[in-house]
Amino acid sequence: MFDAKTTCMVVVGAQWGDEGKGKLVDVLAERADLVVRYQGGANAGHTVVIGDTQFILRQIPSGILHSGVTCIIGNGVVLEPENLFAELDSLHQRGIDTAGRLFISDRAHLVLPYHKLLDAASEKSQKLGTTGRGIGPAYEDKYGRRGIRVTDLRRVECARMLLSDRVHRANQLLQLMESTERADLDEHVRLLERLAPRLLPLAADAGLLLHRAIKDRRRVLLEGAQGALLDVDHGTYPYVTSSNTTAGGAAVGAGIGPTAIDGVLGVVKAYTTRVGNGPLPTEAPAPYEQRLRELGGEFGAVTGRPRRCGWFDATVVRYAARVNGLTGLAVTKLDVLDSFPEIQVGTMYRLGGEPCEEMPAEVEALGRVEPVYETHAGWQRPTGTARRLADLPSAARSYLDRLQELSGAPVRYVSVGTRRDQIIEV
Ligand code: GDP
Ligand code: IMO
Ligand code: MG
Secondary structure, rough: OOOOOEEEEEEEEEHHHHHHHHHHHHHHHHHEEEEEEOOOOOOOOOEEEOOEEEEEEEEHHHHHHHOEEEEEOOOEEEEOOHHHHHHHHHHHHHHOOOOOOEEEEEOOOOOOHHHHHHHHHHHHHHHHHHHHHHHHHHHHHHHHHHHHHHHHHHHHHHHHHHHHHHHHHHHHHOOOOOOOOOOOOHHHHHHHHHHHHHHHHEEEEEEHHHHHHHHOOOOOOOOOOOOHHHOOOOOOOOOOOOOOOOOOHHHHHHOOHHHHOOEEEEEEEEEEEEEEOOOOEEEOOOHHHHHHHHOOOOOOOOOOEEEEEEEEEHHHHHHHHHHHHHHEEEEEOOOHHHOOOOOEEEEEEOOEEEEEEOOOOOOHHHHHHHEEEEEEOOOOOOOOOOOOOOHHHHHHHHHHHHHHHHHHHOOEEEEEEOOOEEEEEE
């Protein structure tokens, strides 16, 4: 992964999120100096399993579990401070020392309780199936130039003035959306006053820290959240999240130039899942879907919602390879397919009877496409102990070869279980 020419890598989800980015970043972080989250917020749930212990990281980069790694939360993240502290406390309780190695960009925007009230109220009409973490409303405020940033806590005496305008506006919107909920100004002021002393010592000019690290040839991983099809520009709009989840967002959200990035690894499951509403062309018929869900443990890490499951969709991954400029793929959860006698792969779509090889812009059209499937023989042998490609059954290797061919990006890693050691480097 890292070599003399490659020191700054982006890891992104190349489907609809939950591809196993946390596991990959944890594995790769063993050789990294810094790991950076650059977009999204507490809507992410990145699972890392070490021995029998499972960690679910929401806002803290998955590199935190390696004691020598410095972690940065970049300017592009919308930070929910209370959740961050709960995450930190839980890490400390489990013996992970984070002192001196977590920094938060002073330009990151804050997610406050009124954002969550607005998220819940707009879900009543929009029905996107959001995670309810206030992500959309926080990004709306950021781009509306009325956000509150980490650096604003440095003048916490001004918080009441800032907040009174925001809380008033939020309450007007809640009324407009016919919600009976109201945000409370005093509660918000007290919250910021309470959070500031704990948050400010972590605040830093994260872009500058990173710039210096990259100049010193330190090894950097930029950890994406969500996935390409949830990108606000390139995803299945409007059933998307509110940030740029694709690799272009890494430079902006970490505060570095795009020329600093040496490669982009796209994480994909050996099949497809989606949580939340919106089209999922290769969604499998109930018996297959249930089996994938059970074997893959496909329940949301944040909300516990059952994930919708289906076959590998090569149109999706080909598209993700293009819009991310993927230089490699990490295929995860191959082991979940171990017991299937036959496995389907969607190679392209048909739309109104015509071939369709590219993602349509219109969500309505994507809802109507019919995937063209090819059937692969299953291997019906456990793969969890494989550590080299040669250890895999030949049918599993053929399956991976085909995914690579259809996706147009080389497979660099194959994950065959939740644990750190269950990884094949190709
Ligand atoms: P992320 O959001 O992309 O980090 O992914 P999540 O953590 O939300 O979901 C991935 C789930 O799959 C987690 O429960 C992981 O522990 C699990 N996982 C990751 N890689 C593998 C794998 O290769 N095999 C199996 N069986 N589970 C995996
Ligand atoms: P990780 O990083 C899967 C989905 C939600 C919803 C849509 C918008 O763990 O892969 P939001 O709360 O962001 O406004 O919800 O995006 N979503 C995710 N799905 N994995 C995630 O993160 C997600 N983060 C958001 O389910 O459909
Ligand atoms: Mg997840």
